[in-house]
Amino acid sequence: MAETKDAIKKISLVCSKGSLDGIYPALIMANGARMEGIEVSIFFTFFGMDAITKKKMNKIKIATVGNPGMGMPTWLGAIPGMSAMATWMMGKTMDKLDIPPIPEFIEMIHDAGGKLYACKATVDMFGLTMDDFCPQVEKVLTVGDFYELSAGAEIIFT
Amino acid sequence: MGQKEIAGKTVSVNEEGYLTIHEEWNKEIAAAIAVEEGIGELKEGHWKVIEFLQKEFKENGTVPSLRRVTKAGGVPTKDLYAFFPGGPLKKSSKIAGLLKPASCV
Incomplete structure (x- = not known):
């Protein structure tokens, strides 16, 4: 894209939802932003934090129950293994x-060069420490810290 | 679409400066675009990426994804961003005389 006065320079993403379909949008947007030379931070909160939690990040599945976008009846989505199969296919x-x-x-x-942060409130709520996170996580931030480091950024909530 | 003189040669480019006829590309043009894009002098690491992109483009007709450059081209993500700051795939494709990448990853 041509350089213009309005080009986005910095974004901060809030990744708040767990499950595959909850997490991917934030990651794709973050990576795509870096590819455009845009400065990126991701603030993981609530179940979005599964994406950076060592014990969970390998096991994230697509939600087949309560996910109207799937077009799958609840009874079918609830069959054991359905979520795993949908995840595998996707x-x-x-x-x-x-x-x-x-x-x-x-x-x-x-x-x-994207910066990854965990939300302090969620860390306290779930009783986590930095040891629970993958090594790519920079640090645990309060909401205040997050706003501070987002100065001049567009904030995107996913 | 228009014409532009790069490194003493008149070539066809689109409105964003990407070469539209790959056959018009040569190494001098690559060097000139690299300077224009703020990359500076092209070194071995840059050429490894450029040559991989051109090989993939020849085989598949599209610019590969950045992940493919890492996995199949053997250039780590960190290096890609270090070689082509501000747009690893976009800038390397432009220098390689290829179309603007059309993938989201």
């Missing part, structure tokens, strides 16, 4: 499109 398609699995995506965004 994973295959995404791999073809070169959209990486969540742990690789986190590493990619970090290596691209």
Whole structure:
């Protein structure tokens, strides 16, 4: 894109939802921003934090129950293994499109210079420490810290 | 679409400065675009990326994703951003005389 006065220079993303379909939009937007030379921070909060939690980041699935976008009746989505199968199928398609699995995506965004933060309120609520997070996480931030480091940024909530 | 003189040669470019006829590309043009894009002198690391993009483009008709440059091209993400600050895939594609990348990753 041509350089204009209005070009976006900095964004801060809030990733608040767990599950595959909750987390991917934030990661794709963050990575895409870095590819455009835009400065990026992601603030992970509530179940969005699963994306950076070591024990969970490898096991994130698509929600097949209570997800109207899936077009799947609740009874069908609730069958054991349905969520895993939908995740597996989507994973295959995404791999073809070169959209990486969540742990690789986190590493990619970090290596691209994106900054990853965990939300203090959620950390306290779930009784987590920095040891629970993948090494790419910069630090735990309060909401105030987040706004402070977002000075001059567009804030995007996902 | 228009014409532009780059490194002493008149070439066809689109409104964003990407070469529209890849056959018009040469290494001098690459060097000139690199300076224009703020990349400076092209070194071995840059050429590895440029050559991989051109090989992929020849084989598939599209610019590969950045992830593919990392995985199949063997250039780590960190290096890509260090070589082409401010737009690793966009800038390297432009220097390589290819179309603007059309993928989101």
